[in-house]
Amino acid sequence: MKKGILLVNLGSPDSPEPKDVKKYLGEFLMDERVIDVPLWARTLLVKGIILNTRPKASAAAYKKIWWDEGSPLIVISERLQAKVQKQVDVPVGLAMRYGSMSIEKGLQELVDKGVEEVLLIPLYPQFAMATTETIVVLAEDIQKEKFPNLKMESLPAFYNNPDYIEVLSNSIKKHLEGKTFDHLLFSYHGVPERHIRKSDITKSHCKIDGSCCVTPSKAHEFCYRHQCYEVTRLVAEKLELTDGKFSTSFQSRLGFDPWLQPYTDRTIERLGKQGIKNMAIVTPAFVSDCLETLEEIAMEGQEIFHEMGGNEFTTVPCLNDDDAWASLISEWITNWV
Template identity: 85%
Template sequence: MKKGVLLVNLGSPDSPEPKDVKKYLGEFLMDERVIDIPFVARALLVKGIILKTRPKASAAAYKKIWWDVGSPLIVLSERLQSKIQKQIDIPVALAMRYGSMTIKKGLQELVNKGVNEVLLFPLYPQFAMATTETITVLAEELRQQYFPNLKIESVPAFYNKSDYIEVLSNSIKHHLEGKNYEHLLFSYHGVPERHIRKSDITKSHCKIDGSCCATPSKAHEFCYRHQCYEVTRLVAEKLKFKEGTYSTSFQSRLGFDPWLQPYTDRTIERLGKQGIKNMAIVTPAFVSDCLETLEEIAMEGQEIFHEMGGKDFTTVPCLNDDDEFVDLLSNWITEWTKTPVEVI
């Protein structure tokens, strides 16, 4: 069998213009694993309310961070793909869950190169319904409909892999070297609390009560909240952070349902009010810088901090196409080519 790899990231509008942003948001928000309510209610909410107001504001945000060469997330993902391809001798394709760089196109590209066994690689360290699961489910649907002779294996969440933690820790250490910061905030993309409960394979463990994430359980294999807190813990342990000098928060909430807390914007506000003058922030739920890191955190977060009396606000870039990260993913892929039964 000829092997190939399909890297999959979130996606981006084709341009920062409102019409393209509206099309992108429509696809994204109509995903039943993103807004997990009945179809009719979801359509009324998305098409009847959100898409009539949000695209213009989102387009303005995208314009703030858009590069001359295109969407930062797309460009950075392409750089990552290119570097990995130079290190391994099997085809590496790139796709996005939403937008014009579809998973179907990515699979077709590999099939055209003679590939019949694919390593599907969601570029998310933590598992979540709205990220990893929606990618793997769609890929299987496409396989059944268009590529019945294709074998697909998926890379599981790698949040606690020791070599990943080492690469992430090295990146944080490098970018904060020489910085005089008092507090490091680990900000992860938020999800509704109900997503955590829906992903609980035990149907009883996840209570989001402050203790369940620290109590060993099979539920942790698919618990986004646990996996986020675990990344913070492992990195803090690796870098020997002192207790009280770091914390975890969640960003990008939507709607009025309870989302994972504490919220990043309110945490930044609180740190400023407490007299913290110099803070840093890292976003380990993303491997590529994007709207949520470049605009929501680096711009809006900094503005909030300054309004609360803060002085220096340092953002740690995502791993992007960092050479150590490229080496790590290339090594995992190479291991997969040698051990077809197990993924990394």
């Protein structure tokens, strides 16, 4: 059977204009795995409130980080795809969970090239309902409805893969070379606490109490919080960071329900108040720089830090289209083929 690969990232509006941002946010926030409340409540919240207030502000944020070539996340993902394609002998497609570069279009392009078996690669190191799960579930639904003869499997979360940790650690080390920092903050995208409990296959382990993430359990296979802390631990070990020199936080909360803590913005504020003058921040929940890293962290985070008396604020780029990262994905593909 002819094999092919579909890389899948989050997605982006077609432009930073409010109308395109509104369309994108509508698709994103109406996903039942992003805002996991009953349809009537989600519709009321998203279409009745958020889409009438948020698109203009979000569009202004996108305009701050938009490149001449287009959305940074899309451009970076296309560069990564091109590098991987040069290193493997099977077709490599690219799709987004939300937006015009749909998973259906990506699968169709592969099928048009004669592909009969697809390896789906969600570009997220950690498993989460709102990332890996929503990609895999949608892809499986599309496959059953549109491509019944297509075989498909997906790459599992690779947060603790030794080669991935090596590539990530080396990238951080390279970008911090020559930099003076008193603290390295690992900032991950936040999720509601209820997502952690919903993903607990044991239905009893995840209590978000400070101990469950370090207590061995089958629940860890699908526990976003555990997987984030594990990335921090493994990278800190690889970089030989000492206790007190690094910490973990969670960004981008939405609404009033409890989200994973500590929050990134408040952590940056606290570190500044504590007298940290030079800090660095890395965002290992993302493999591609995007609105959350380029605007929320590199711009807003830096502003908070300086307001608290901090001096140097160093943002470590995501892996993006790093050669070692592209080579690692290519190696995974070659092993699968």
